[in-house]
Amino acid sequence: MSVSEAAFEGGSTSNPVQITEDEAAVYDRQIRLWGLEAQQRMRNATILIVRLRGTATEVIKNIVLAGIGKLVLVDSDEVTDEDLGAGFFFREEDVGKKKVEAAKARIESLNPLVTVQTMKHHTLLERESLDALVMSVDLVCVTDWHREGLIWINEVCRRFGKPFYAGGTFGLLGYIFCDLLKHDYIAPDRSAPGDAPRSVKASQIYSPLHMALRYQWSGLTKRQTKELNPAAVYAILALWEYQKIKDGKVPDSVDAAPELLSIANAMLTEAEVNPQVLSTMPSDLIESVCRSAAHEFSPVCAVVGGLLAQDILKALAAREAPIANFFVFDGNSGSGIVVRMNM
Numbered sequence: 001m002s003v004s005e006a007a008f009e010g011g012s013t014s015n016p017v018q019i020t021e022d023e024a025a026v027y028d029r030q031i032r033l034w035g036l037e038a039q040q041r042m043r044n045a046t047i048l049i050v051r052l053r054g055t056a057t058e059v060i061k062n063i064v065l066a067g068i069g070k071l072v073l074v075d076s077d078e079v080t081d082e083d084l085g086a087g088f089f090f091r092e093e094d095v096g097k098k099k100v101e102a103a104k105a106r107i108e109s110l111n112p113l114v115t116v117q118t119m120k121h122h123t124l125l126e127r128e129s130l131d132a133l134v135m136s137v138d139l140v141c142v143t144d145w146h147r148e149g150l151i152w153i154n155e156v157c158r159r160f161g162k163p164f165y166a167g168g169t170f171g172l173l174g175y176i177f178c179d180l181l182k183h184d185y186i187a188p189d190r191s192a193p194g195d196a197p198r199s200v201k202a203s204q205i206y207s208p209l210h211m212a213l214r215y216q217w218s219g220l221t222k223r224q225t226k227e228l229n230p231a232a233v234y235a236i237l238a239l240w241e242y243q244k245i246k247d248g249k250v251p252d253s254v255d256a257a258p259e260l261l262s263i264a265n266a267m268l269t270e271a272e273v274n275p276q277v278l279s280t281m282p283s284d285l286i287e288s289v290c291r292s293a294a295h296e297f298s299p300v301c302a303v304v305g306g307l308l309a310q311d312i313l314k315a316l317a318a319r320e321a322p323i324a325n326f327f328v329f330d331g332n333s334g335s336g337i338v339v340r341m342n343m
Contacts, residue, residue, distance in 0.1 A: 054086025058305020171292025
């Protein structure tokens with residue numbers, strides 16, 4: 001189906017529909033949690049997700065169950081044996097089939113109130129088709145893709161004023177980046193006296209990915225730098241650079257450790273990370289990354305995909321502050337941090 005043929009079934013942010021009594025009954029608990037207006041925004045949202053791997057699987061499950069209006073899913077790949085681990089929309093008999101075709105019915109069964117549209121043609125990510133596709137949705141989420149592709153789609157989203165999310169995993173490491181342009185939201189005011197309003201309007205100005213990646217750490221104290229776990233951050237950023245050098249491939253053995261270590265250390269120096277905190281990347285971390293980066297682990301996908309979905313819903317609902325703007329999960333320690341990169 002071409003983008004021009006993809007007529008929206010239901011509402012959109014430009015042509016909203018009201019939640020029916022039946023829908024209100026289905027989403028009753030959520031409406032009690034974040035309010036009817038927030039649920040209405042979700043109901044009228046069309047979300048584009050590019051690439052269907054473990055992280056996207058978790059995102060889709062959560063946003064579909066939450067009650068978005070429409071999901072548009074783009075992936076031209078076929079199901080492989082490796083996809084059966086973290087990709088719970090797939091079964092053994094799906095190996096060799098197009099991912100979007102294998103997953104569509106199972107996604108629809110999660111919530112029949114959500115329209116699911118799948119696209120399997122790789123040409124959809126070419127310039128003119130992508131422009132039309134981005135214009136037709138309200139928010140874009142790209143998962144498990146290389147840095148240059150993320151930067152490119154982020155720039156397309158900026159041209160058309162669309163919020164952008166990226167997320168993915170490399171073995172035991174995971175990340176989320178968001179560029180919400182200028183985002184207005186309602187935040188709780190915990191300092192308000194008892195008889196005052198308990199929430200205030202707030203706003204954040206976000207940076208595109210290409211600017212965020214130029215972030216300099218020199219303005220941070222030693223303690224602040226240590227709290228942000230720069231080793232995990234630069235393991236991910238070094239993997240992106242490695243992919244660029246290796247035509248999209250990631251390390252698949254410890255043989256790649258010296259090259260990845262060299263890349264990461266050069267990036268640490270360029271970003272002026274406090275050498276008293278991290279003068280060189282830990283060799284055990286680099287070796288672990290080289291052994292695991294090419295593989296998906298369901299628990300890591302569940303954490304990263306779950307948080308990514310939660311943040312997308314938070315952005316749609318405009319309640320509470322979303323991630324600002326780069327989240328890193330370290331499965332070695334089970335911890336996560338958020339770095340404000342050029343915001």
